[in-house]
Amino acid sequence: MQIFWNHGHSMHPPPITLLLRPPTVALTEWTVFEVVLHSFDGAPTWHLVGLEVDGHASHPRVSSPIIAVDNVLRTCATRGGDVYHLKDECSFHPGEEIIEWSTWKESLRVQSDTNVTNVITDAFIRLEQQLYAYQQQRPYDFPMDWFIGIPIKEYTQTDRVTPDTFLLDERHELCLRLALQCARLYRHELGNETNLRPFYFDTLVQEALQDWKLSIQERRWVAVQAREIVLD
Known part of the structure; x- marks a missing residue:
């Protein structure tokens, strides 16, 4: 698995990735996209797209670049300072959150994106097999x-x-x-x-x-x- 840090260059994560802070945002129907932003000199960044849970309501949200992933707590830290908890399964039938993502890409003149959700979900699955075996x-x-x-x-x-x-x-x-x-x-x-x-x-x-x-x-x-x- 690769994590993209805030300087924009891809790198392998350390053997232990620990995010000890409680999450600040709960996200459902989530997807992870890789894009190239002009503000990062052409280096790829990863972003979360999903529905932020706020009590009994939810609304679309796009994250700033992901800087760390914790597969134990199913959380992602972002350059903006938030820690996202990825609840339940990833999105199989994208809805209104994808409309928000399209608007976000257009505003930043992003030409294309790559769905990299499976990299995150694979890491979650491997960890959960170990966790539930215990x-x-x-x-x-x-x-x-x-x-x-x-x-x-x-x-x-x-x-x-x-x-x-x-x-x-x-x-x-x-x-x-x-x-x-x-x-x-x-x-x-x-x-x-x-x-x-x-x-x-x-x-x-x-x-x-x-x-x-x-x-x-x-x-x-x-x-x-x-x-x-x-x-x-």
């Missing part, structure tokens, strides 16, 4: 304290909650992906597991998760899973 289903002891309504408080046995299964599975997938991200971050920082120090590991995990809206027990669960994940 933990395909939500374990029975996955924490539910997020759903008590005050996720910053400690969950107690007296709190009774029956969350929606879909929402609970969604929380589990997020936490599982964050656990894999933390495991990769730790290996990137220390090189290998022989250097593992529990205190340093826990500190690193908490720093990595500080911007994410997680409950206390979800953070603990992520830390435990990150220690147990065996990276290829």
Whole structure:
């Protein structure tokens, strides 16, 4: 897979691509195009096109050039400073977002484009095969304290909650992906597991998760899973 950085030249990504910031934009019906912009001296750039999710509404959006891709969290960082979360599957039947893309190309005098979505989706599929091989289903002891309504408080046995299964599975997938991200971050920082120090590991995990809206027990669960994940 190639990532196009903001200076416009194509390059191979590093062994670990980590975007630890939570997404600022959720995108559905997404496609990735490569174009050549005059402002980048003829070098190719990649752009996301899709429907931005805003509550119960959505509207077409075209991103600035992609500068990094995180296949664990299914996110892309762009030159404009946003982090896009690519939700669900890519677009199979382009709609109004393609009209927005055509207008965008015309305004910047872009002569042609190339659909490179499969490069991103292939990276997602390979990662998800590894992820679900580790933990395909939500374990029975996955924490539910997020759903008590005050996720910053400690969950107690007296709190009774029956969350929606879909929402609970969604929380589990997020936490599982964050656990894999933390495991990769730790290996990137220390090189290998022989250097593992529990205190340093826990500190690193908490720093990595500080911007994410997680409950206390979800953070603990992520830390435990990150220690147990065996990276290829």
